[in-house]
Amino acid sequence: xxxxxxxxxxxxxxxxxxxxxxxxxxxxxxxxxxxxxxxxxxxxxxxxxxxxxxxxxxxxxxxxxxxxxxxxxxxxxxxxxxxxxxxxxxxxxxxxxxxxxxxxxxxxxxxxxxxxxxxxxxxxxxxxxxxxxxxxxxxxxxxxxxxxxxxxxxxxxxxxxxxxxxxxxxxxxxxxxxxxxxxxxxxxxxxxxxxxxxxxxxxxxxxxxxxxxxxxxxxxxxxxxxxxxxxxxxxxxxxxxxxxxxxxxxxxxxxxxxxxxxxxxxxxxxxxxxxxxxxxxxxxxxxxxxxxxxxxxxxxxxxxxxxxxxxxxxxxxxxxxxxxxxxxxxxxxxxxxxxxxxxxxxxxxxxxxxx
Amino acid sequence: xxxxxxxxxxxxxxxxxxxxxxxxxxxxxxxxxxxxxxxxxxxxxxxxxxxxxxxxxxxxxxxxxxxxxxxxxxxxxxxxxxxxxxxxxxxxxxxxxxxxxxxxxxxxxxxxxxxxxxxxxxxxxxxxxxxxxxxxxxxxxxxxxxxxxxxxxxxxxxxxxxxxxxxxxxxxxxxxxxxxxxxxxxxxxxxxxxxxxxxxxxxxxxxxxxxxxxxxxxxxxxxxxxxxxxxxxxxxxxxxxxxxxxxxxxxxxxxxxxxxxxxxxxxxxxxxxxxxxxxxxxxxxxxxxxxxxxxxxxxxxxxxxxxxxxxxx
Numbered sequence: 001x002x003x004x005x006x007x008x009x010x011x012x013x014x015x016x017x018x019x020x021x022x023x024x025x026x027x028x029x030x031x032x033x034x035x036x037x038x039x040x041x042x043x044x045x046x047x048x049x050x051x052x053x054x055x056x057x058x059x060x061x062x063x064x065x066x067x068x069x070x071x072x073x074x075x076x077x078x079x080x081x082x083x084x085x086x087x088x089x090x091x092x093x094x095x096x097x098x099x100x101x102x103x104x105x106x107x108x109x110x111x112x113x114x115x116x117x118x119x120x121x122x123x124x125x126x127x128x129x130x131x132x133x134x135x136x137x138x139x140x141x142x143x144x145x146x147x148x149x150x151x152x153x154x155x156x157x158x159x160x161x162x163x164x165x166x167x168x169x170x171x172x173x174x175x176x177x178x179x180x181x182x183x184x185x186x187x188x189x190x191x192x193x194x195x196x197x198x199x200x201x202x203x204x205x206x207x208x209x210x211x212x213x214x215x216x217x218x219x220x221x222x223x224x225x226x227x228x229x230x231x232x233x234x235x236x237x238x239x240x241x242x243x244x245x246x247x248x249x250x251x252x253x254x255x256x257x258x259x260x261x262x263x264x265x266x267x268x269x270x271x272x273x274x275x276x277x278x279x280x281x282x283x284x285x286x287x288x289x290x291x292x293x294x295x296x297x298x299x300x301x302x303x304x305x306x307x308x309x310x311x312x313x314x315x316x317x318x319x320x321x322x323x324x325x326x327x328x329x330x331x332x333x334x335x336x337x338x339x340x341x342x343x344x345x346x347x348x349x350x351x352x353x354x355x
Numbered sequence: 356x357x358x359x360x361x362x363x364x365x366x367x368x369x370x371x372x373x374x375x376x377x378x379x380x381x382x383x384x385x386x387x388x389x390x391x392x393x394x395x396x397x398x399x400x401x402x403x404x405x406x407x408x409x410x411x412x413x414x415x416x417x418x419x420x421x422x423x424x425x426x427x428x429x430x431x432x433x434x435x436x437x438x439x440x441x442x443x444x445x446x447x448x449x450x451x452x453x454x455x456x457x458x459x460x461x462x463x464x465x466x467x468x469x470x471x472x473x474x475x476x477x478x479x480x481x482x483x484x485x486x487x488x489x490x491x492x493x494x495x496x497x498x499x500x501x502x503x504x505x506x507x508x509x510x511x512x513x514x515x516x517x518x519x520x521x522x523x524x525x526x527x528x529x530x531x532x533x534x535x536x537x538x539x540x541x542x543x544x545x546x547x548x549x550x551x552x553x554x555x556x557x558x559x560x561x562x563x564x565x566x567x568x569x570x571x572x573x574x575x576x577x578x579x580x581x582x583x584x585x586x587x588x589x590x591x592x593x594x595x596x597x598x599x600x601x602x603x604x605x606x607x608x609x610x611x612x613x614x615x616x617x618x619x620x621x622x623x624x625x626x627x628x629x630x631x632x633x634x635x636x637x638x639x640x641x642x643x644x645x646x647x648x649x650x651x652x653x654x655x656x657x658x659x660x661x662x663x664x665x666x667x668x
Contacts, residue, residue, distance in 0.1 A: 246434040250449040299551040306559020322563045329571035340583040346510040351592050
């Protein structure tokens with residue numbers, strides 16, 4: 001009995017040792033490489049030549065990594081997960097871009113929510129179509145030098161400008177862009193406020209265009225924000241009460257042909273190049289308005305723009321005639337219908353009484 | 356609610372239930388009496404023409420185009436409501452609704468033009484001034500004021516019902532409301548249809564006025580037709596649920612003598628009554644009329660309900 005017991009104990013120790021040993025070696029493998037170990041090679045100006053002939057610098061600047069948002073939090077192999085031992089195997093990439101695309105998914109290990117959002121973006125759709133130029137995480141955020149993307153806020157538009165240079169130039173000259181780039185104004189929209197960041201939507205779709213009024217209204221209906229600049233918050237409400245706005249609401253429900261769409265904010269005010277309405281170059285300046293109308297209404301004369309109440313509610317002081325007609329109908333309709341219904345009521349009452 | 360009211364049903368039902376039952380019973384009884392009257396009229400077989408085929412077809416064209424115009428136009432006016440989006444989608448989307456709106460508008464313009472041409476023909480070709488004055492004219496006359504005064508006395512139980520002739524004062528109001536409405540909604544509609552054309556010689560502010568007029572006058576027209584006209588012509592207790600005369604063209608002798616005694620007397624005195632003698636409307640015609648009437652009235656009431664929902668919210 002005693003011998004059997006001893007044997008059991010021996011087995012228990014053996015199994016425990018094996019388990020601990022395996023776990024120990026596994027843990028040891030994970031932490032096998034420290035930054036110091038990596039830097040023993042990669043702190044040096046070493047390079048690799050890719051199949052395309054491009055020379056890829058393999059040097060890592062430790063200070064750059066330390067200054068990044070990940071500094072002191074992540075080690076090399078947290079992102080470069082496939083490297084487990086030193087020296088590691090040589091790896092072949094056809095070109096520099098293939099190297100980036102092969103590695104960028106490392107981010108999703110921690111930033112899964114953002115990664116999932118990118119799958120709905122126009123950038124991912126472009127990548128899925130096989131376009132290697134479509135941006136991935138590191139193209140906007142950087143790799144070893146990842147910093148907060150909105151510090152300072154101007155940084156966002158500069159990041160987008162790396163690919164969308166022409167749009168950035170138009171934006172920089174606009175009322176919004178000027179305030180951001182020159183004054184660092186926090187009230188004006190930068191690229192991502194309208195286009196979103198990770199799930200950037202294709203702005204050329206019908207749905208995006210017809211949602212434009214709501215998009216602009218997120219700020220232009222904000223009383224506190226508009227009061228600072230003396231802007232009216234009634235622009236959205238007056239738009240949806242006007243013919244264009246009514247049409248936009250119904251077109252959104254159906255499968256309308258985008259070429260036949262009604263005018264939304266950007267059709268008159270411009271998109272990235274929006275200027276203040278008082279700017280002589282503004283498309284909604286009175287002198288330029290007829291030309292703006294003609295974009296959709298060919299043959300519109302100088303009379304034509306007056307058909308638009310310029311985002312003003314009909315009022316006695318500004319548009320006495322329209323206002324008077326409106327008020328007359330508000331009186332006339334209830335009075336007429338009410339009077340005639342009273343006539344019916346009297347008739348019914350007499351019929352009921354006579355019975 | 357706790358104290359027993361004299362209206363409490365002795366059978367134990369709550370007053371509300373009883374009132375609902377009455378509200379259902381009364382129209383049903385009225386419809387039953389209408390059927391009885393129709394059966395009696397057909398049995399008696401004495402009918403007179405009130406509307407010729409021409410006017411019945413013209414009315415049909417106006418009904419069709421008006422319902423179409425309201426159905427395709429109101430979703431735009433009330434674009435903020437949930438039903439507007441749905442109705443617009445059912446009609447084939449915003450573009451299709453706009454297209455049909457213009458087609459119906461042209462149909463109504465055609466009906467309007469035919470009517471004006473007919474009046475002009477009566478007046479100038481036939482040299483018949485009776486379209487301008489007299490009992491068969493739509494022009495308001497002193498007798499209408501007198502009849503209105505007597506009608507109100509009758510409402511209050513102070514006198515007998517006035518003997519109406521071919522057209523009552525409220526029917527004339529009905530006619531002129533539609534006439535005026537067609538001119539003003541049609542006119543503003545064309546301005547809005549071809550804005551760049553009209554802007555060549557009209558000031559721009561006129562479009563804002565045209566927009567308000569087209570929208571508000573249309574609302575008035577829809578509310579008027581779907582409540583006042585529907586009631587005065589179809590839902591009156593003695594006609595409920597529909598007066599088929601505008602569809603069959605024929606009115607029974609009993610109804611003519613009861614509703615428009617002055618016209619009956621006048622036609623008899625002038626010796627014109629026999630020329631208007633008609634066969635009783637055959638069953639197929641009455642059933643066909645019922646089909647048209649219930650469809651048009653149903654669509655109208657539905658549109659009325661949607662408009663009221665949009666106005667109240």
